[in-house]
Amino acid sequence: MRKFILSVSVISCSLFIHAQTRPAGPVLINHVNVVNVITKKIDADQTVLIDSNRIAAVGRIRFKLPETTTIIDGTGKYLMPGLTDAQIDEILNPAALTGQGR
Numbered sequence: 378m379r380k381f382i383l384s385v386s387v388i389s390c391s392l393f394i395h396a397q398t399r400p401a402g403p404v405l406i407n408h409v410n411v412v413n414v415i416t417k418k419i420d421a422d423q424t425v426l427i428d429s430n431r432i433a434a435v436g437r438i439r440f441k442l443p444e445t446t447t448i449i450d451g452t453g454k455y456l457m458p459g460l461t462d463a464q465i466d467e468i469l470n471p472a473a474l475t476g477q478g479r
Contacts, residue, residue, distance in 0.1 A: 402445025403428040409451025411435060414458060425456060432458070 404427040411420045426434040442448075 400445075400447040402443055402447065403433070404447045404449065405442060406449045406451045406456065409454050409456045412455055412457035419455070423456075425451075 406425040406427070408422050409425060411423045411425065413420050420435075422437065423435055424438060425432060
């Protein structure tokens, strides 16, 4: 039973780590609705370029892209800056659920 639990734990951890890998090159999100936190409006059908983990450009513009670019179709989706996975504490530190891990 211990071997089974250990095997499941190793597989789960490897899947979690794999899911966290970043694309090799820039990421382009086409046709996405951007929630503009400055104007408090939604800018529809925008293109967003992310390069080196930073937002490089936003708008209805065309980009000359390297072959390593990952292109994501954002049709019908919304993109809002500043959101993070705030629940990660609970996965990495179960004591955070009780408030003892802080």
